[in-house]
Amino acid sequence: MTEVYCRMPSDDYIGSPAKCRERRRRRIEMRRLAAVLSAKPSPSPSTSHHHRKENQTESSGFEKKRVRKTDGGDTPEVLTSSSSGEDVNAVVASSSVPQPVFGMMSVSGRSREMEDAVSVSTCLIGPERRLPVHFFAVYDGHGGPHVATLCMEKMHVLVQEELARVVNTREETESIGGGSSTEEEATWRRVMRRSFERMDEVALNTCACGSVGGQCACHPMEVALGGSTAVVAVLTPDHIVVANCGDSRAVLCRGGRAIPLSNDHKPDRIDELARIEAAGGQVIFIDGARVKGILAMSRAIGDKYLKSVVISEPEITFTKREPDDECLILASDGLWDVLSSELACEIARECLQETVAASSTTIDLNALPQIEEGAGTSYTSRSSVAAALLTRLALGRKSTDNISVIVIDLKRS
Secondary structure, three states: OOOOOOOOOOOOOOOOHHHHHHHHHHHHHHHHHHHHHHOOOOOOHHHOOHHHHOOOOOOOOOOOOOOOOOOOOOOOEEOOEEEOOEEEOOOEEOOOOOOOOEEEEEEOOOOOOOOEEEEEEEEEOOHHHOOOEEEEEEEEEEOOOHHHHHHHHHHHHHHHHHHHHHHOOHHHHHHHHHOOHHHHHHHHHHHHHHHHHHHHHHHHOEOOOOOEOOOOOOOOHHHHHOEEOEEEEEEOOOEEEEEEEOOOEEEEEEOOEEEEOOOOOOOOOHHHHHHHHHOOOOEEEOOOEEEOOOEOOOEOEEOHHHOOOOEOOOEEEEEEOOOOEEEEEEEOHHHHOOOOHHHHHHHHHHHHOOOOOHHHOOOOOOOOOOOEEEOOEEEOOHHHHHHHHHHHHHHHOOOOOOEEEEEEEOOOO
């Protein structure tokens, strides 16, 4: 029987069977402890993340609060995100604040090294400090996991800072909050472009060891070789904003139809091929189309050695939410290489429409306990089952890459 080893992207991971078995044993013990604690009164906000933090290892000196939940108790929790010790404004999560409903899974699959990362940040301060917006992202690293990890830790912080910049500017506040949909779209596009631009600057100046500005003894190529795709979705009460750079993908399931909200940046895409050649680069077909015979995508964050032709500018879609929207799927190419968007949507919507109680479904897949966030609760869910089933199907179809999936239930969000 084949064993599937996986880890959270931030873990300090050593891919030996012995290490994996020991980690799995600890996870089982923590699940049992969580089951015992769930029968007791709800804990205070200060202890609500205890069992999850046991599964996270600090790296790169960043504080980890990527996936957040609120307690079922009466005391609301202040949801914050921070990097390098600097707090970012957030909205107090309570029963009066709409919470997104989602499930996710990230596994290394048949790849030796885990280079994917996923990030969820709920209740960022939205326009005019009214209803919050929710941030979801999948990052697929290459040349090492460090750029994807940087994106996981900092991208939502940068988006929040750019939103705060808009909120604090009266002219922009008026346009994004009370102006037309066209003005709102234009503002979101500026926010996302600027966030990706700043994230790329961070990646280009951060070594794999975590040192910034080349102040380390590492070889210069340690900084130059790493990169990552980024597909980011921001869920607002009225719109879905998707910014994509690379070949991870966002797909909306609306009325049973799969609607792509991003377009893969492949080197042989007609417009991307023309852009690369105009910049003096070339696309060579070695195990598929590759920029200079090396990189299998035409846009990415990082990749300093190819920066003249591999740009970090995202393509952005601004989609109005409709009553028949069912779910939004974000995933790395480990899923999309073996599953079509149509099949993925069909599977996800079947899971979300399942009439059997979600609490009776058990999904393990040798992974950390999967949870669904929403309405101040945390429980095994249809969204989690959908993410796990998509992951399992990709593995069954012999996907050779890391697989990361986020399924957002738009009906219940």
